Amino acid sequence: MKKTLTAFILVYISFITSSYANQGLAFIHGTGKQTDAYNDYWTGGFVNSVKQGLTNTNNYTVINCDFDQFMWDTEAAGCLAQQLTDFINNKNITELVMLTHSNGGNIVRWILSNPTWDSRFPNIINRTTKVIALAPSSLGTPLADAVKQGNIFESTLGWILGYDSDAVTQQQVSWMAYYNQNWLLGSASRPALPSEFKAVVGSDVDSAFWDGDSYCAGYQYQVALETTQNWLDSCSDGFLNCSSQSGAGSVWFKDKQRTNGSEPLSHQQSRRDCFNLDVILRNDI
Amino acid sequence: MKLTKLSFMVLSTLPLLITNPSQAKSLPMTELVNIDAPQHMVEQKTIHFSQAIQANGKFLTAKQGYESSSDEYWFEVTGAQLNKGVNLDISQAEALIRLSGKTSADNREFDNNTIDPSNIELFKSNHKLTTPFQQTVSQQQLATANIFPNSSAVKLDKAVGNGQFKLLVNEKLMPGQRFVINVKEKNSPHKLHLSTPSMNYLSGQQVDIKAEFKHNDAVLAFAKHQGFIKTPSGVKHPVKLITSPSGFRVEIPGDIANEKRGQLYELHVESQAVDKALNIRRNGKIAFAVAKPTAAMEDNVAVESTGANINLTVASEGRYEISGIVYGTNKQGRFVPFMLSRSAYYLPAGEHQLPLVFDQSIITSSGLTAPFNVKNLRLMDQSRMALLQQM
Numbered sequence: 001m002k003k004t005l006t007a008f009i010l011v012y013i014s015f016i017t018s019s020y021a022n023q024g025l026a027f028i029h030g031t032g033k034q035t036d037a038y039n040d041y042w043t044g045g046f047v048n049s050v051k052q053g054l055t056n057t058n059n060y061t062v063i064n065c066d067f068d069q070f071m072w073d074t075e076a077a078g079c080l081a082q083q084l085t086d087f088i089n090n091k092n093i094t095e096l097v098m099l100t101h102s103n104g105g106n107i108v109r110w111i112l113s114n115p116t117w118d119s120r121f122p123n124i125i126n127r128t129t130k131v132i133a134l135a136p137s138s139l140g141t142p143l144a145d146a147v148k149q150g151n152i153f154e155s156t157l158g159w160i161l162g163y164d165s166d167a168v169t170q171q172q173v174s175w176m177a178y179y180n181q182n183w184l185l186g187s188a189s190r191p192a193l194p195s196e197f198k199a200v201v202g203s204d205v206d207s208a209f210w211d212g213d214s215y216c217a218g219y220q221y222q223v224a225l226e227t228t229q230n231w232l233d234s235c236s237d238g239f240l241n242c243s244s245q246s247g248a249g250s251v252w253f254k255d256k257q258r259t260n261g262s263e264p265l266s267h268q269q270s271r272r273d274c275f276n277l278d279v280i281l282r283n284d285i
Numbered sequence: 286m287k288l289t290k291l292s293f294m295v296l297s298t299l300p301l302l303i304t305n306p307s308q309a310k311s312l313p314m315t316e317l318v319n320i321d322a323p324q325h326m327v328e329q330k331t332i333h334f335s336q337a338i339q340a341n342g343k344f345l346t347a348k349q350g351y352e353s354s355s356d357e358y359w360f361e362v363t364g365a366q367l368n369k370g371v372n373l374d375i376s377q378a379e380a381l382i383r384l385s386g387k388t389s390a391d392n393r394e395f396d397n398n399t400i401d402p403s404n405i406e407l408f409k410s411n412h413k414l415t416t417p418f419q420q421t422v423s424q425q426q427l428a429t430a431n432i433f434p435n436s437s438a439v440k441l442d443k444a445v446g447n448g449q450f451k452l453l454v455n456e457k458l459m460p461g462q463r464f465v466i467n468v469k470e471k472n473s474p475h476k477l478h479l480s481t482p483s484m485n486y487l488s489g490q491q492v493d494i495k496a497e498f499k500h501n502d503a504v505l506a507f508a509k510h511q512g513f514i515k516t517p518s519g520v521k522h523p524v525k526l527i528t529s530p531s532g533f534r535v536e537i538p539g540d541i542a543n544e545k546r547g548q549l550y551e552l553h554v555e556s557q558a559v560d561k562a563l564n565i566r567r568n569g570k571i572a573f574a575v576a577k578p579t580a581a582m583e584d585n586v587a588v589e590s591t592g593a594n595i596n597l598t599v600a601s602e603g604r605y606e607i608s609g610i611v612y613g614t615n616k617q618g619r620f621v622p623f624m625l626s627r628s629a630y631y632l633p634a635g636e637h638q639l640p641l642v643f644d645q646s647i648i649t650s651s652g653l654t655a656p657f658n659v660k661n662l663r664l665m666d667q668s669r670m671a672l673l674q675q676m
Contacts, residue, residue, distance in 0.1 A: 032431075072547055072670065074326060115334035116606050116629030117667060122334055143432055145570075149359045150387065150465035151519060174351055174572035175549055178484045181349045182574070182672050191610070191625050194336040224429045227422045227438060230381045230471055239432070 023129075024059040024093035025051060025285060026084060030102025030137075030271075031167045033066040041101075042271055049278035050099065053285030061087040067103055068165035071110040072117070072183075076167075080107055081120040088127060096124070097285055098131045101271040102239070103167055105136025105197075106176075106184070109248060112193045113185040130196040131249070132281060135270040138187060138199075138247035140176030141240050142231045144168050176244075186248035197249030200277075202237025203256060204264035205229060216274035239267035252284075317578050317600035319634060323668045325546065327604050327631065335626040335644035337651070338610070352480040355569035358555070359467040361387075364458030367400075370408065370451040374564045377470035378443050379419070382452065386435035387463045398462050399424035400454055402437040408451040417445050447563060468566075474501045477556045477567035484573045485672050486537065492573060495532030498558040498565075508558035514538065515570075517548035524552075537575060547670035549574055576671035580605055580632075582664045584676055590648065592626070592640040593659045603668030604631045607641045610661040613653025620658050623651040629667060 027050075029041040038047055042062065051060045065079035087093060100108050108131055115121045147168055169175065186193040228238055235242035242254070255265040259275035270277065362371050373382070384405070386398040402421035407414045420440040427433045452466070478497045486492060498508035512535065514522045526533040535552060549572040556567045579601035587594040595607050608627040612620040628641045641659065648657075664674040 070547055115336075116328075116332040116627045118328050119330045119332060122332065125334075146383070146467060146469075147433060149467055149568075150361055150385070169548070172572065174353060174484075174551075174570065177351050178549055178572055178574060181484060183670075191336075191338050224422075224427055224432065227420075227427065228432055230440070230469055 021095050022056070022059065022092055023054060023095045023097065023285070024061070024087060024091055025054055025097045025099060026087060027060065027062045028080065028098055028100040028104040028108060029063060029065075029067065030100075030104045031067050031165070031171070033068050034064045037064050038062045043273075046271065046273045046278050049273050050281045050285070053282035059091050059093065063104075065107075067107060068167050070166045070170050071103075071107045071179075072114075073166070076107050077110045078118065081111060081118055081124060084124050085120050088123065094127060095129045096127045097129060099134070099281065100131060100136060101134045102267065103137050103171060105131070105133040105138060105199075105248070106170070106179075108133075109138070109184050109186060109193065109197070112195065112197070113183065115194075125194050128195040130198065131193075132252070132284065133197055133199045133249065135202045135237055135240055135245050135265070135267055136199050136248065137171050137240050137244055138176070138249075139180070139241075139244035140171045140173040141244060142173055143228055143239060144171040145173055146231055148172060180248070184248070188247070193249060198252035199245055199249060200252055200265070200270060201242050201245040201254045202240070202265040202267060202270045203235050203242055203254050205236075205238040205266045206264055216269055216272065237265060237267040237270065317581060317598065320577060320579065320601045322602040323546065327668050328629070329604075329631045331628070331630050333626070333628045333642040333644075335611075335624050335642075335647055337647050338622060338625050340621045340623060349484065350480060350482040351484050351571055351573075352478070353569055353571060354476040354478045355567045356471060356473040356476050357467060357469040358566040358568045359465055362464055362466055363460060364398075364454075364462035364464070365460035367452070367454040367464060368458055368460075370453035371466065373450045373452050373466070373468060374566050375441065375445075375447045375450055375468065375470070376475055376560075376563050376565045377473035378446060379441055379471075381438060381440045381469040381471065383433065383436055383438045383465075383467040383469065384454075385433060385465045385467070387465060388435065389463075398459060399435045400437050400458070400464070401456060402439050404454055404456040405437075405439055406453045406455050407441075407445070408453065409445075409448065411451075414445060417442055419443065449564065475499070475505075475558070475560065475565045475567070477554065477569045479554060479569045479571050480532075481552075481571050481573065482531075484571075486573055486575050488537065488575050488577050490537065490575075492535045492537060492552060493529065493531055493533075494526075494535065494552060494554075494571060496526070496554050496556065496569075498556050498567065500560055505558040505560055508556055510554050510556045512552055512554045515551040515553060517545040517550065526554075546668075574671065576666070576673060577601075577669070578673060579603060579666050579669065579671070580664060580673055582607065582662070582674055586659060586662065588657050588659050590643070590655050590657060591645075592628075592642040595639050595641055595662075597632070597637040597639055597664070599632045599634050599637060601666075602633050603666055604629060606663075606665045606667050607639065608661075608663050608665070609641055609659040611643055612658040612660060613648065613651055614656055615653055621653060622660070623647070623653055626659075 029037045051057050063083050066075035069076040111121050180187040233241045256262040263275040384400050407417035418439040419442045422438040424437050427436050480495045496510050498505045512526050522538050524535050551570045551572050553570045558565050580599040583596040606629040610622050611624040612622050615621050624647050662676050
């Protein structure tokens with residue numbers, strides 16, 4: 001009788017808690033300055049499919065910030081913190097799920113790892129239940145190092161290679177090693193992040209022109225990403241090594257384990273509704 | 286927020302544990318410096334935050350190093366040199382060569398000058414090779430991924446082999462235009478290995494590095510190394526690699542200041558070695574932080590159930606965070622780590638006695654009791670993004 005009563009109370013408490021929980025979902029883009037990430041970064045097909053996992057499908061936000069800056073900058077983490085705070089306040093969100101892509105995972109990790117940096121951070125951390133990190137660049141990428149080769153100012157002329165944003169600088173491999181050791185949580189031998197951070201890892205690029213799967217998210221991207229594999233490990237998504245994508249938090253799954261047809265997810269495809277990814281995400285929220 | 290004398294007396298009546306951290310500080314004490322408060326926006330509010338951590342977790346907060354290996358090299362040439370032909374050392378079959386046009390803030394004429402890969406020719410022993418490339422990648426193809434700007438690439442055919450080649454561009458380039466040539470020799474057994482025991486230095490210290498040119502695991506003798514430091518502003522400072530018992534030691538030039546918050550210095554090493562008559566070139570780099578000692582904490586810390594009391598000397602106004610891994614006592618009387626606590630304060634210059642505040646609800650749910658202890662104490666200058674001390 002006592003056990004039955006206890007079970008009833010636990011179920012009741014669980015019911016009450018879930019009744020009051022108000023879940024929200026934030027789509028957080030990667031490197032770049034976005035003003036319309038809904039259309040330009042994610043596409044409506046992806047956003048509208050994934051948000052179906054919410055009880056209230058209006059409880060979502062698509063972040064638009066300047067992630068060409070270093071992760072700690074006002075335009076990056078500061079902008080993200082403000083947009084998340086507004087979302088939490090306007091929608092009265094009590095359980096926040098963050099869906100990040102690429103360098104967006106690092107900006108989120110900055111907030112989760114540095115609660116005393118900004119008075120807006122603790123409230124966001126306390127409401128975050130999990131982060132689903134699509135292809136996060138947790139350990140940086142050798143491609144960022146390659147882009148920065150020769151980027152040296154000399155006394156008379158300021159010679160640079162283009163695409164030279166602070167975000168690219170930050171994502172060089174040895175730079176991310178320093179930030180992981182000193183400023184970020186969740187990587188090897190560092191304390192865990194205060195909330196779950198689980199990664200979806202892209203492991204290959206399929207660019208055969210006769211294979212229709214190569215065209216999901218655009219064939220022209222695939223050719224470039226296959227080229228960049230020359231700087232990367234055999235396991236990579238064309239932009240990031242699998243080791244980098246797995247470098248913080250936990251690995252939720254590697255693309256081929258869950259995608260339709262065991263198709264790999266290139267770095268472009270891991271933010272689009274390719275190979276049932278959107279449905280897998282929707283079912284987890 | 287400064288701890289008042291009264292509240293310190295109240296806290297002092299609680300059971301105390303004085304920690305004497307046995308670990309050496311990774312950043313040695315030096316004279317503190319007084320520098321201006323940063324101009325950028327810095328949080329002013331005092332914030333305390335704790336999170337529960339796994340008892341079996343590893344907390345690598347002590348001095349940490351970094352290792353890298355390189356199977357590539359790069360160098361700069363002009364358009365005139367490319368039109369005439371530049372020598373390339375290739376040590377690995379199927380090497381990939383990337384050519385990136387540099388732009389100049391002072392001369393917009395140099396923008397968007399990309400080499401058409403169909404105009405790239407390769408010579409060996411003065412003979413032009415008829416089918417040297419298995420793949421050519423145009424600027425338009427590379428640009429779709431927004432990764433390499435103003436760039437094209439060619440991948441050498443396997444039959445081309447290795448040795449010294451001449452690469453020539455058979456289209457008229459602007460003579461003063463500058464290009465970066467990057468030779469990537471994926472899967473090469475020849476690698477430049479660089480390592481450093483620490484990525485954190487205080488200004489005035491020396492950087493220790495080990496530089497080894499290896500063929501698989503064998504170190505190649507007589508490799509030549511030269512280096513330079515690239516500052517956060519992108520300025521190049523040639524440095525001397527001074528031989529030391531552990532490898533090389535590099536003096537950080539005293540006249541370079543890090544005015545860019547959070548950005549790192551880089552030590553670049555350019556190396557050459559000869560193996561079985563093959564000339565091999567490699568470039569590598571290691572990033573590291575150089576901090577100014579703006580504050581310091583004493584290593585005697587009084588710990589009680591509400592928090593740890595830290596004595597802090599602040600020489601430069603700014604925002605400082607104290608953090609540590611908190612240990613409680615289990616039923617067997619052993620210390621168990623269970624919480625990461627941080628407290629941050631905006632402080633003027635002077636002496637401060639500040640609490641690192643513990644979260645009481647995490648203590649209660651841990652089931653652990655006093656005495657408590659704090660390890661892995663760290664002092665960060667958040668205003669200037671610098672790790673000042675860890676013990």
